[in-house]
Amino acid sequence: MNYERYRIQGNSMLPELKDGDEVLVNPNEPYKIGDIVVAQHPFKQSVVLIKRISEIDESSVYLIGDNSAESTDSRTLGKIPRKDILGKVVHLLK
Amino acid sequence: MLEIIENNLINSTEIKVAEAHCDAPCGVYDPASARIAAEAVLSMTKKILDLKVPDGSDAKATANYHNTLTRYIMVKEEQARVAKEELLILWTDYFKPVHLEQFPNLHDTFWKAAKLCSACKVEVSLEHANELMAAIQEIHGIFWSSKNREVAYYTAS
Numbered sequence: 001m002n003y004e005r006y007r008i009q010g011n012s013m014l015p016e017l018k019d020g021d022e023v024l025v026n027p028n029e030p031y032k033i034g035d036i037v038v039a040q041h042p043f044k045q046s047v048v049l050i051k052r053i054s055e056i057d058e059s060s061v062y063l064i065g066d067n068s069a070e071s072t073d074s075r076t077l078g079k080i081p082r083k084d085i086l087g088k089v090v091h092l093l094k
Numbered sequence: 095m096l097e098i099i100e101n102n103l104i105n106s107t108e109i110k111v112a113e114a115h116c117d118a119p120c121g122v123y124d125p126a127s128a129r130i131a132a133e134a135v136l137s138m139t140k141k142i143l144d145l146k147v148p149d150g151s152d153a154k155a156t157a158n159y160h161n162t163l164t165r166y167i168m169v170k171e172e173q174a175r176v177a178k179e180e181l182l183i184l185w186t187d188y189f190k191p192v193h194l195e196q197f198p199n200l201h202d203t204f205w206k207a208a209k210l211c212s213a214c215k216v217e218v219s220l221e222h223a224n225e226l227m228a229a230i231q232e233i234h235g236i237f238w239s240s241k242n243r244e245v246a247y248y249t250a251s
């Protein structure tokens with residue numbers, strides 16, 4: 001199994017994911033609208049985002065934080081290219 | 095069974111960080127980083143324009159000319175890219191809809207500045223390099239004004 005483990009920093013995915021929660025991410029699992037994914041930040045190479053998929057088209061996805069008042073997401077960052085989606089959240093560890 | 099798998103994963107998998115912030119994690123912004131890159135673009139543009147083409151019969155001088163020109167172009171290209179990236183970070187991460195009320199030309203100012211970065215990459219244009227510097231000076235004013243701070247604009251060169 002090629003899962004990756006991420007710790008959440010921030011409040012943009014409240015109430016489902018809290019600051020400090022850990023999740024397992026499967027880089028190979030297909031995703032759909034409504035899934036939570038981790039993605040490369042479009043302008044900061046060292047930053048990985050975690051958001052929920054709101055729309056999908058052929059080449060990109062539109063990501064929104066569940067707690068939209070405290071989220072910087074596709075509303076300001078624009079659509080995220082599919083190649084920058086690093087995987088789908090498949091399990092909340094704690 | 096699932097619990098055993100989960101425990102193994104917890105114990106053996108490296109933990110990475112996924113940002114669920116409402117902003118860049120560091121929260122540190124300053125138009126100075128774009129200004130420094132734009133100054134390098136202006137400097138390289140001047141140097142390219144000032145470079146003397148050598149007599150074609152002097153092989154060593156010709157090689158030096160091409161080497162120097164290439165280095166100037168590479169720096170101009172890279173620093174124009176950096177300036178654009180720094181501007182986009184300010185535009186999309188720092189500035190919020192509320193700032194638009196205070197600075198109605200915000201989007202237009204950033205859009206034109208980003209376009210100038212691209213123009214400076216494509217061309218060898220002193221005019222556009224100077225316009226980019228002027229745009230960044232304007233952004234400096236908007237940025238510090240949005241923080242209610244008076245920070246004098248300066249250039250390194």
